[in-house]
Amino acid sequence: MESSSQRSSFEAIANDPVRARYILKGDKIREFIASKKVESWIELSDLRKKIWESEKASKHFQKQRENADSAPNDGNLQVIFLKMMLFVAQDIETATGVFTSVRPKNPGSVLSKPAHALDLCMAPGAFSLYFLLRNPRGRVDGVTLDRESGGHELHLEKAAKFLHYRGDPSESITINWTDITMHSIFLPTGEAIPDNSPDKSVLENNLPLLPHLQSLPANTDKRQYSFIICDGQNLRHHEHANIRPWEPARLLACQLILGLSFIKPGGSMLVLLHNLESWNAFVTVYKFSKFACVKFHKPKRVHAIRSSFYLVATKVQPLFEACTSWVEELKRSWYAMTFGGEAGLGSLVEAGEGLEVQNLLEEWGDTFIELGEEVWRTQRDALKEKAWI
Numbered sequence: 001m002e003s004s005s006q007r008s009s010f011e012a013i014a015n016d017p018v019r020a021r022y023i024l025k026g027d028k029i030r031e032f033i034a035s036k037k038v039e040s041w042i043e044l045s046d047l048r049k050k051i052w053e054s055e056k057a058s059k060h061f062q063k064q065r066e067n068a069d070s071a072p073n074d075g076n077l078q079v080i081f082l083k084m085m086l087f088v089a090q091d092i093e094t095a096t097g098v099f100t101s102v103r104p105k106n107p108g109s110v111l112s113k114p115a116h117a118l119d120l121c122m123a124p125g126a127f128s129l130y131f132l133l134r135n136p137r138g139r140v141d142g143v144t145l146d147r148e149s150g151g152h153e154l155h156l157e158k159a160a161k162f163l164h165y166r167g168d169p170s171e172s173i174t175i176n177w178t179d180i181t182m183h184s185i186f187l188p189t190g191e192a193i194p195d196n197s198p199d200k201s202v203l204e205n206n207l208p209l210l211p212h213l214q215s216l217p218a219n220t221d222k223r224q225y226s227f228i229i230c231d232g233q234n235l236r237h238h239e240h241a242n243i244r245p246w247e248p249a250r251l252l253a254c255q256l257i258l259g260l261s262f263i264k265p266g267g268s269m270l271v272l273l274h275n276l277e278s279w280n281a282f283v284t285v286y287k288f289s290k291f292a293c294v295k296f297h298k299p300k301r302v303h304a305i306r307s308s309f310y311l312v313a314t315k316v317q318p319l320f321e322a323c324t325s326w327v328e329e330l331k332r333s334w335y336a337m338t339f340g341g342e343a344g345l346g347s348l349v350e351a352g353e354g355l356e357v358q359n360l361l362e363e364w365g366d367t368f369i370e371l372g373e374e375v376w377r378t379q380r381d382a383l384k385e386k387a388w389i
Contacts, residue, residue, distance in 0.1 A: 038376070
């Protein structure tokens, strides 16, 4: 379900024709699902209508948002958040096996090359530590926003303790403090940072990415990572969220560009998405299906009643034309969302250049429903148990 902050963001751009097309395409996706008489989705839709009309539900979600916003400054909430994320990692692994999908046959042998992960938007570090626990001799490079800029605290030692991890996290994890959304590597071919951009100094003064992430790999050998984690969420108290209502899409584009540019052929990706029936989510999973094996999973803790779910992509083939062309499209989207508009602070961009919703539904709609039913069932069952509906 969309939060009130998301709704207010949408209202701020309600007169934008791009937003109008976005809504229309989402409506067509929902009409298609309804026409297929998907019981779990129909029941979930009825529950959502009740929630919109429930004052108790409104207060519940408001409290959730307040807790999320205060977590970076509340030590107790940070520990609770960390533990929840560790449970989520275990849930995902039990259901999909993605954390161990890239583990070598003999991970403890010095003759085996250890698995190497890139964790984008890493804090609090739960997924990184869980990856190390399940991949002996594994390594992680983590990119995360520093606390001073509004990011979450890293709790690697606490995570190691909760997981009974015997190693020293600092020996296996390299931390890259930076604002992931502001780097020149995202510039489309032939483009530069506009001289009159209000954010020109922000990009120039942003803490750099790790050296090997500052330019796109020239060949396959330079692709270091067998596992990519894209678990970043828009932080309401971060400055970009106040400037750009479309910040969640911009953040996702950055994660996907980096992940798809540096993943090894045959690697795996774990991507946090929202609102499965939305046009943006539909396009994202459709694009992945063209160069990877895809499935969805909605953990029963943390995410059960929310709109969020995980895309699990295995056997990713980043050199396929379907992938490389999409990366270029994502760069163009990032450029428009960062520098477009009259104020030069970006503008809303419609996902899926040149794609028509009706054509995609005819081609891939049935597969989409088959993949999505677990997500809808999980949310429906969780909401049924809530007293505030």
